[in-house]
Amino acid sequence: MNIILLGPPGGGKGTQAKILVEERSMLQLSTGDMLRAAKTSGTEMGNKVAAVMDAGELVTDEIVIGLIAEQLDKNADGGFIFDGFPRTLAQADALEVLLHSKGKHLHHVIEMQVDDTALVTRIISRSTCESCGEGYNDIAKPIPANGNCSKCGNRDFQRRADDNETSFRTRLMAYYKETSPLIGYYYAKGLLSSVDGLAEIKKVKGSILSVLS
Ligand code: AMP
Numbered sequence: 001m002n003i004i005l006l007g008p009p010g011g012g013k014g015t016q017a018k019i020l021v022e023e024r025s026m027l028q029l030s031t032g033d034m035l036r037a038a039k040t041s042g043t044e045m046g047n048k049v050a051a052v053m054d055a056g057e058l059v060t061d062e063i064v065i066g067l068i069a070e071q072l073d074k075n076a077d078g079g080f081i082f083d084g085f086p087r088t089l090a091q092a093d094a095l096e097v098l099l100h101s102k103g104k105h106l107h108h109v110i111e112m113q114v115d116d117t118a119l120v121t122r123i124i125s126r127s128t129c130e131s132c133g134e135g136y137n138d139i140a141k142p143i144p145a146n147g148n149c150s151k152c153g154n155r156d157f158q159r160r161a162d163d164n165e166t167s168f169r170t171r172l173m174a175y176y177k178e179t180s181p182l183i184g185y186y187y188a189k190g191l192l193s194s195v196d197g198l199a200e201i202k203k204v205k206g207s208i209l210s211v212l213s
Contacts, residue, residue: 001026001079001212002104004086006182007112009056009171010119010126011197012204015135016112017083019205024212027076030083031064036160054161056170058087058178065094072102079107087179092186108211109186112197112204116172123168130156140201 003026005013017028035053038046049059068085086092099105125138131154136143147155162171186192195207 001107002082002099003079003107003212004082004109004186005112006109006179006186007197008114008116008119008175008179009168010122011112011114012122012201013083013112015201016204016208017081018135019201020078020081020208025076025078026081027071027074027078028081028083029068029071029085031059031067031085031087032083034067035059035064054167056162056167056174058174061088061090061094065091065098068095069098072098072104086182087174089181089185092182106191108193109182109191110208110211111183111186111192111194113194114197118198119172120165120168123163124165126163127157127159129154130158 001024005017007013014030014032017026017030020026021028035046035049039050039053040046045063049063052059064085064087068082072080082095086095096106121139122137125140127136127138127143128134129136129149129152132149132152134149134151135141136157143157144150149155149157162168183192193211195204195211197204199207
């Protein structure tokens, strides 16, 4: 099954995608993760997008469509989870064409509905284990009191460069201007389901699984 997780920054797309990877053998395709990896390894493309990402603006359609196109031949028994892609109508159209060219299609688009006021708190509270990428949140899922990652035991955690209030507001504006029209787009295609993204992580997971069943 190929699905899109759609929602604003901090809406919980990445958290739910990781759960689906573990439980449904799906493959997470996060353009944000791919871009951050390019930025960290200092590739030409990574250097080009670094400032745009840190400011919270959108990278060009051409770059992210290219990143996704490179992944679609990968083996994904449970299907693909598109996380943070598409973010514009042009990306959505390109995804349809790309999937079609591989004899694949989208099964569901899941919109994670989250109250804007909750987002900024979520964003500035989150961190990730530097070693295994496990996500934490100072409020909902704090780093264990012993300071060790619960998954791999590592003691170093990082916060994203764009997880600050200024970048967050730009990201939220980009979401409303460029990405939220996709809600109507996928509704019209009969693919949209919406879940309450503010519920407890397990409850959100349950809502997503019932869409997929
Ligand atoms: P994310 O991890 O999904 O929050 O993405 C982090 C940043 O990467 C975004 O704020 C954008 O700068 C960039 N980015 C990720 N995915 C896309 C996309 N599909 N289109 C344009 N920019 C993207």
